[in-house]
Amino acid sequence: MTPTLTALLCLGLSVGLRTPVQAGPLPKPTIWAEPGSVIPQGPMTIWCQGTLKGQEFYLYKEGSPAPWKLEKPQEPGDKAKFSITHMTERDAGIYHCYYYSPSGWSESSDFLELVVTGSYSKPRLTTLPSPVLTSGGNVTLQCGSGQKFDRFILTKEGDHRLSWTLDSQRQPSGWSQALFPVGPVTPSHRWRFRCYGCYRNRPQVWSQPSEPLELLIPGDVPKPSIWADPGPIVTNGSSVTLWCQGSLQASAYLLYKERDSAPLDTRIPQDSSNKAGFLIGAMTSHNAGLYQCASYSTGDILSERSIPLLLVVTGVGDAPSLSAQPSPVVASGENVSLSCSSWFSWGPFHLLEGEGEKGQGHGRENTSAPSQATFTLSPLTSGHQGTYRCYGSNSTSPYLLSQPSDPLELVVSDSQAPDTNRSSMDPGSPAVEKVGSLSCRGISSGGLDPHTVFHPQDYTVENLIRMGVAGFVLVVLAVLLFEARNNPIRTLDAASM
Incomplete structure (x- = not known):
């Protein structure tokens, strides 16, 4: 056997000991990602966990024939850590791992799909017809975008993250969308969704997430109350606190504006007061509008929204x-x-x-x-x-x-029962001062008679009599003047007397 052939044979045997050509006798490891398998660009970690006998751990990426990375297990332990300093579109893909021990190779782990988000503009997520549902009802979530995405992905947040993928439907206007039927929904869990868009040739590269959409499925929890302190009419630039108060079992309060499906803010109740305050430090036109609040109680059961509170801002124009x-x-x-x-x-x-x-x-x-x-x-x-x-x-x-x-x-x-005590009040009494303050409205405060102010009288008859007498006098004077002009001799005689 030539030296060259001997060297190649030895190299092949060495590589064979490290290449998982087929499933080995050891159980498959577990693979997962932190902080998650769907993340924006940034740092992330992939973990591969096997048995205590594992000496080397190998991470493979779909499409690459050679191991993507090799790591030794952490001491002491049975798992290896694969770090990605900055997750990019190039790192997105499907991964799996093996580990090697003196007993041989393990089986392959399950596949882990790593998705990077933020590469495209966010789509819009809405409900048809409304985000407010009854328990056990169904709803359709519409994810759409002006970009011509091939697919849309709907995700549900919670303890167990779920996702659904649908091909997009192109509209004549160029709008692309997908309709996700959801239901029946119950108040036992929080139903909070986001959606993403992607292209068929890059399925692990997603857009930015849509704004969150929360389905409101009120449970058997009384609705909280909402009020403004110091009041709902706020001067421009002044501060106001919106208070929300519910049951003693409330674990968190959510503030909504203008029937938005996503809450503006969330607060934990203060001590045992079963209420929470949302401070607006400087009131502006942007803060004006209708507000509501809701509460979560034990078991993440959402209450109905409170009665709307109208918050208005004053001081944006001259006074009428x-x-x-x-x-x-x-x-x-x-x-x-x-x-x-x-x-x-x-x-x-x-x-x-x-x-x-x-x-x-x-x-x-x-x-x-x-x-x-x-x-x-x-x-x-x-x-x-x-x-x-x-x-x-x-x-x-x-x-x-x-x-x-x-x-x-x-x-x-009170026109039925005049208050005789008011006529005896002196000008310094509170009642007279209160009436006198109306002088700036065109009522003179000088010589004001409480009876006249508090018990207005009807002078219509007296005024008609006065006008009649005055008219009669004018008629008599007119007749005398007429006779004087037509009888000048009588006038002269009268003058000579």
Whole structure:
């Protein structure tokens, strides 16, 4: 045998001891990736775990005939660590591993598919028809994009990550999409989804993830309540805290805006107060809108959303003026009209008493100024009494309000039972001071009679009598003047007397 042939034979025997040509007697190892098999570009680790007898671990990538990497087991231990400093599109693919011991080769591990995300723009994930479902219902999730993806992948987050892949459907407009039927859904788990797009020739290179979509399947948990502190009407630049309070079993609170399927923020209850606060440090037009909250309780059961809270921002325009017709002091059972007007062109006007909105009125439909809206309160009761303000807003931004008008205090008097004690009050008493404050609305505070203010009288009959007498006197004077002109001699005689 020639030296060359002897050397090749020895080399072949040596390689054969290290090449897993067929399954060996040892059990197959386990393979997994950290932090996961679907990750954005960055560092990641592949682990291969066998038996304590394993001396060498080999990692293979599909499409490569030679081992991709070889590692020794960590001491002491039965697993090897394969590190990827920076995961890129080139590293995406399908992997499996073996280990070698003096007893021979192990079987091959299961296959591990490594996917890298972030290579393309994110698609859009929506529900048909709505993200709010009843327990046991079905829903269709639509994943679509303007890019011509060949496939879409839907993933469900949770303890056991699940995924589904569908070929895309091309629309005449160039939009590509896939429809994923999901259901029946139950409130026993969180149903939170994302979707990705990819191309057929690069199935392990995905787009950026869509925005998360959470299906709302309310369980047997009472809905929480939501309120704003110090109030839902916030001056531009001021801070406000949205509080959400639910049951004692609540483990987390979620804040939503404008019926978005994904929560804006999540908070853990403070101590044992079963409530959580969401702080808005500086109120802007971006923060205005409708808010709701929900809570998770034991077992990740989601509650229904709270009643919506309208958060508005004020101070984005000049203040309108507010006046009352016929007067801000009105008898019970009568009517009063509150007029909100401005020299600027506003859309809807809002009337508020204290912290609550009493109504909404619209100014002129054209864009010219001045604009005005009238709010009629009828019939008046003691419940209407209070301090009113009005705001202007724009029809395209109804949650952005102007500066508030000056306050107008509406006084409702009891016309059936006059309060005799009011006539004896001195000008420094609280009741008279309250009425006197209306002087800035066109009522003089000087010589103000409480009876006149609180019990308006009807002077129509007296005024008609006065007008009749005055008319009669004018007629008599006219007759005398006519006779004097037609009888000049009588006039001269009268003058000579």
